[in-house]
Amino acid sequence: MSDVCAKHGLKLLTYGTLCGGFLADKWLGQPEPEAYSGDLTPSQRKYLDMIVNAWGSWELFQSLLLVLRRIGDKHGGRSVSNIATRWVLDHPFVGAVIIGARLGLSEHPDDNSKASGFHLTDGDRAQIEAILEQSNGRRIITTIGDCGAEYR
Structure with missing residues (x-):
């Protein structure tokens, strides 16, 4: 989709940015x-x-969380969620993200606002990429199908 966005000057509104809340310090x-x-x-x-x-795997996911935590510490104590959100927003084809919030249950307006005002460094992105390369993330479409296939 990044190629289509670049060709037509489009930006994506992304969802699932925090994997249902799993991309968070609490995990x-x-x-x-x-x-x-x-x-x-x-x-x-x-x-x-x-x-x-x-x-x-859960173990590999824990490695990702640890890398995000270390990057957050480097950027002034930002949360795992802030770093994950910033990683998505730093893609040139992303215009905005949807952060799931459940009124009274999982609202984090103060923390969510900290995802702006900084950018990841090339080194930060390389650390994240090193974990992503170990995952099936780039091949996942062959496992689950195209967007929305999980709802069929």
């Missing part, structure tokens, strides 16, 4: 959750399945 160092324990939302169950069965 760093945590064991893989049980999908049907009752502690996860339906959205989180979907993203957990994507993380462990399509993208890679």
Whole structure:
């Protein structure tokens, strides 16, 4: 889609930026959750399945969280979620991101505002890319199909 956006001067409004809340400090160092324990939302169950069965593994995801945490520390103590959001926003074909918020449950306006006002360095992106290269992220479309296939 990046090629189409560049060709036609388009920008994407992206969703799933924080993987249902898994791209957050609270999951760093945590064991893989049980999908049907009752502690996860339906959205989180979907993203957990994507993380462990399509993208890679919980262990690899923990490595990603650790890298994001270290980058956040380097950028003034920004959260894992801030770094993940900034990574998406720094793509030239992304115009904006949708950050899921559930009124009264998972609102983080002060933290979310910290995703602006800085940019990742080439070194930051290289660290993230090193983890992504170990995942199935670039090949995932062959596993799950095109956009929205999970809802069919």
